[in-house]
Amino acid sequence: MESVIIATKNSGKAKEFEKLFLPKGFAVKTLLDYPELEDVEETGSTFEENAILKAETIANTLGVRVIADDSGLEIDALDGRPGVYSARYAGPEKNDENNIDKVLDELQGVPESERTARFCCALAMAEPGKETLTVFGTCEGRILEERRGSNGFGYDPIFLVETKGKSMAELASDEKNKISHRANAIRKLDELLKEREERHE
Ligand SMILES: O=c1[nH]c(=O)c2ncn([C@@H]3O[C@H](COP(=O)(O)OP(=O)(O)OP(=O)(O)O)[C@@H](O)[C@H]3O)c2[nH]1
Numbered sequence: 001m002e003s004v005i006i007a008t009k010n011s012g013k014a015k016e017f018e019k020l021f022l023p024k025g026f027a028v029k030t031l032l033d034y035p036e037l038e039d040v041e042e043t044g045s046t047f048e049e050n051a052i053l054k055a056e057t058i059a060n061t062l063g064v065r066v067i068a069d070d071s072g073l074e075i076d077a078l079d080g081r082p083g084v085y086s087a088r089y090a091g092p093e094k095n096d097e098n099n100i101d102k103v104l105d106e107l108q109g110v111p112e113s114e115r116t117a118r119f120c121c122a123l124a125m126a127e128p129g130k131e132t133l134t135v136f137g138t139c140e141g142r143i144l145e146e147r148r149g150s151n152g153f154g155y156d157p158i159f160l161v162e163t164k165g166k167s168m169a170e171l172a173s174d175e176k177n178k179i180s181h182r183a184n185a186i187r188k189l190d191e192l193l194k195e196r197e198e199r200h201e
């Protein structure tokens, strides 16, 4: 089976990419399979910039095609925070639990109608000698007042998917993978790749 390399060390993302790429006939490798590679510093100010940084750095190091995902949560009442800082929101004590606690603290007293938010996912596909492709996917929702469910990762337990009446962490992985920001971005990448193939590039 052909394989695709995703430049991530996040095991939650890795699991989702495995499920999303398997039906397309690709096995997924991640940076968890390349422990010797150094972390790429996420110095960009947008999801796209960071995705390009991660994809191009690893593609140039390994000399093959690489996809990177830079993603996060934008909360309207917090002027878009945590945004590109989603993984490191709680500072030195950063982890999914502490990041969620910080968001819930900051949203204390904010009414339901003002707790709108979205997950964002930028994917960059880089290959030595080829132009890097980028796509962007989102998933709209609202921030709950407490955690619900235990599937998924990151902020999933506090992210209400209104059309389903469930938190992202209450959805089965197959359900999340139909509607998520990551799934929407992958669909766009598929389209771009089809167009590129039709142009014989
Ligand atoms: O509840 C969530 N459901 C998701 O589907 C999701 N996708 C992203 N996130 C959050 O955003 C950060 C990404 O930051 P990020 O793109 O820098 O990734 P990361 O640092 O974890 O790994 P890497 O890919 O950089 O190695 C993650 O850590 C999470 O906190 C999510 N939270």
Ligand SMILES: [Mg+2]
Residues within 6 Å of the ligand: 042, 087
């Ligand atoms: Mg990161």
